Amino acid sequence: MGMNVDLNGLTLKNPVIAASGTYGYNNEFDVFCDVSKLGATVTKAISLHPRPGNDWQRIFETDCGLINSIGLENVGIEKYLSTYQLINLSTIVNIAGSTVEEYLELAKICDKNGIKAIELNLSCPNVKCGCLEFGTDEEALYGLVSRVREIYSGHLTSKLTPNVTSIEKIAIAAEKAGANAISAINTVKALGLKLNYINGEFKKEYVRGGLSGKAVKPVALGAVERISKAVNIPVIGMGGIYTLEDVLEFFAVGAEAVQVGTANFTHPDTCERLVDELEAFMQTNGFATLDELKNKLRALPLAP
Amino acid sequence: MKKLHNGTVKELKEIAKNTVCLRFEPKQSMKIKPGQFVSILCEGLTLRRPFSVADFDGHTVTVLFRQKGKGTKYLAGLKPGDEIDFTGPLGNGFDIQDKKALVIGAGIGIAPVYYLNKFLTQSHFVGAFNSEDEVPKVFEPDEKIIGGTILDHLERLITDYKPEIIYACGPSVVLKAISKLGVPSQLALxxxxxxxxxxxxxxxxxxxxxxxxxxxxxxxxxxxxxxxxxxxx
Known part of the structure; x- marks a missing residue:
């Protein structure tokens, strides 16, 4: 059955992708489910050199969500390539730099090592300098993506931050710069704060970072809808996807594929289950291809 | 072996003030080492809640918890026969050594060391609690320290017992003090x-x-x- 999805130069066997930062580097989630059934997995963000990440508390649970401030802890591209071999999986390598030069160096290394697809992390709000700028400024983003494009011949996805005034303008810049696809949204800038009054003193627990999970789904749907209307390249939607209904909603507003992130922490078999449920839904209801299903969803009139 | 499991709640009982004992039976067979933990899905919450295994007889997993937040409130509301969704066993357990051991569990930290103590050949098991009514039945240690702070007893325990290794779980202030005693220690964080x-x-x-x-x-x-x-x- 036709679950295949063409992302403008990258064909996946189905549209369910595990999101960066929630699934490790490779097939680590095989202890929970059959990772080989997924359309693809995106690696944890990988930088040119190993990064130790942030100190102190890194995660904070909110009502319906999660704030993280990992600070891009990762092993660096060299160790990634030597240690985490790409075993029969469709892997998209997420790369993060703190300067244009670092992104270019990373792109060059990925190209040389036959990495078929990369996702540019232009949006991680955790790092105090660097990443944030590229994703929030059209010109900076255009400059970066177009230079990566010159160096890297594989499939290039730009992952966008929602922490901007007009995400569609940023998306247009990424398209013009030669990105094959756009993924959105990254986490929403947030502060988690918990106050406890103990023995006459306030004690606080806090994490400044990016909010993800169910809480951000409406923000994500809105962003994906606006981006889809603004560009012609495929949009990979993400933000609070837990169920098949969520997946269909993202298709309805224009997403060609979806990424699942925080749900992997709650139900670690979410991605595999979504593949199965989507397949069953299509079979039961007579959709021969994913496009047929998407077209039907998109034919639903939404107010302009 | 997959680490995502279902189980059935067998028993849920308040075994001391603020302390609930949850026993559940996994549907799949498994092995659990002392110090390993399970992470239980609490409906409506984004994150699972991790609990050290307090006992395991090959069939039934026991965990202890204080009812403090949303997760433990959910768990305290479970009934025998309810389904439980958990991941585990997770992490590496204690490294069980054939040495003279001092085992310390402070507060709810009693859980992993109680299970550990069953595997030790020569140990002195100390539990520290705020009050007598917080001592969990069944999980009673060899020596109870009630009230005050266990920090005031550490030197005495070392002098009296002369351990070659200390195994401990509890608040980080206690574990930090134990780590400075100059005796090899294995601390569950x-x-x-x-x-x-x-x-x-x-x-x-x-x-x-x-x-x-x-x-x-x-x-x-x-x-x-x-x-x-x-x-x-």
């Missing part, structure tokens, strides 16, 4: 966790090996660490 298998890097701690300090995840590399290697926050 905890922190808010997300993935449970070391990939999200949400629960890292700094560990010093020789001259290098590196991040290790409590969920995957731990939760038990050599006390002398922990860089305390």
């Amino acid at each position: 905890e922190k808010v966790m997300a993935c449970g298998i070391g990939v999200c890097k949400g629960c890292v701690i700094k560990i010093k090996k020789g001259d290098t300090v590196q991040n290790m995840t409590i969920c995957h590399d731990g939760p038990v660490f050599e006390g002398g290697e922990i860089v305390w926050e």
